Amino acid sequence: MKLTLRVWRQQNAEAPGAMATYEVDGISQDMSFLEMLDTLNEELILSGDEPVAFDHDCREGICGACSLVINGDAHGPERTTTCQLHMRSFDDGDTIDIEPWRASAFPVVKDLVVDRSSFDRIIQSGGYISAPTGTAPDAHATPVPKPDADSAFEHAECIGCGACVAACPNGSAMLFTSAKINHLNVLPQGAPERETRVLDMVATMDDEGFGGCTLTGECATACPKGIPLPSITAMNKEWLRATRKVRR
Ligand code: FES
Numbered sequence: 536m537k538l539t540l541r542v543w544r545q546q547n548a549e550a551p552g553a554m555a556t557y558e559v560d561g562i563s564q565d566m567s568f569l570e571m572l573d574t575l576n577e578e579l580i581l582s583g584d585e586p587v588a589f590d591h592d593c594r595e596g597i598c599g600a601c602s603l604v605i606n607g608d609a610h611g612p613e614r615t616t617t618c619q620l621h622m623r624s625f626d627d628g629d630t631i632d633i634e635p636w637r638a639s640a641f642p643v644v645k646d647l648v649v650d651r652s653s654f655d656r657i658i659q660s661g662g663y664i665s666a667p668t669g670t671a672p673d674a675h676a677t678p679v680p681k682p683d684a685d686s687a688f689e690h691a692e693c694i695g696c697g698a699c700v701a702a703c704p705n706g707s708a709m710l711f712t713s714a715k716i717n718h719l720n721v722l723p724q725g726a727p728e729r730e731t732r733v734l735d736m737v738a739t740m741d742d743e744g745f746g747g748c749t750l751t752g753e754c755a756t757a758c759p760k761g762i763p764l765p766s767i768t769a770m771n772k773e774w775l776r777a778t779r780k781v782r783r
Contacts, residue, residue: 536562536622539630540575542587545643548650552643554632564623568611569594569601571622572633588646594618596759599694602701603647604634609698609757616696616759636697638706640744653743654695654711660739661732662715666724683721690718692760699754699762705746710754712740713770714762720773730777737774 537560545552559575566574569591576586592600596619605611611620625631633647641649679687693714700708716733719725725732748767755764 536560536564536625536627536629538562538571538625538628541630541632542575542647543634544587544646545635547645548642554634562622564621566622567594567618568603568605568620568622569618588644588648590648591618597694599696602636602649602651602697604632604637604701606632609636609701610696610759614757614759614761616694619759636701638697638700638703638745640706640708641697641700649697651695651697653745654697654708656743657708657712657736657739658695658715661728661736662719663728664719664724665727677723679722686721687718690714690721690762690766693718693758693762694760696759698757698759700745702753702757703746703748704751704753705749707748707754708740708743708745709748709767709770710758710762710764712736713766716773717766717769729773730780733770733773733777734781737770 537558540557540559541554542557543552544555557575557579559571559578562571562574569589572587572589579586590600590602592598594601596616599616601617603610603617605617605620610617612624613620635643635647636649636651640653641651644650690713693711695711697711699710700706716736720729720732750764752764755762
């Protein structure tokens with residue numbers, strides 16, 4: 536495949552950025568999107584140019600590091616992570632626009648790399664339990680109803696990639712924050728911090744400059760792990776419950 540790539544280049548957080556155009560040839564349909572970018576970078580290095588900076592780690596769809604807006608969509612045309620997107624999703628001769636996540640709470644570090652430490656600070660403010668864990672207990676030692684266990688697993692699938700924020704016209708992090716809250720609040724092990732968790736994590740989310748939710752649903756559509764939109768409703772219920780309980 537021969538492709539035209541229009542890639543966002545930005546030297547650092549303060550410098551103005553712009554799209555740069557590159558041609559790449561010999562791209563296999565079996566390559567991942569990141570391998571295609573590796574090919575571009577090899578060519579740039581061989582010709583003495585600076586390679587394109589982009590984030591990645593596991594390349595297996597589990598770490599959430601890869602984060603590209605591809606042709607206007609967070610993670611591109613398939614519902615998966617950028618590292619799990621393959622070039623068979625594109626056609627020979629295509630022009631592909633590649634940009635970083637666009638959100639004021641995710642400032643650009645360089646080229647396609649953004650600073651997502653705001654997510655870390657949301658987690659730090661309540662995404663933990665204080666129950667002593669010790670060695671692994673017997674599976675039936677703490678009974679958990681099956682629907683609650685399933686719900687916890689569903690929310691625990693969030694990999695914190697930030698696609699929800701990038702896809703949202705408001706730059707809202709409510710899907711991410713709700714996944715992290717609901718994952719723990721539904722379990723007995725998360726009960727001691729049930730109220731402080733939701734109050735602190737929502738407050739941190741607001742402090743970090745993420746936008747509010749207007750239920751456009753773009754976040755759930757872009758989420759590579761299928762975190763459902765009602766997760767936000769569940770978080771709002773938890774928040775209301777916590778505010779009532781704390782006021783008493
Ligand atoms: S590089 Fe880890 S999820 Fe894509």
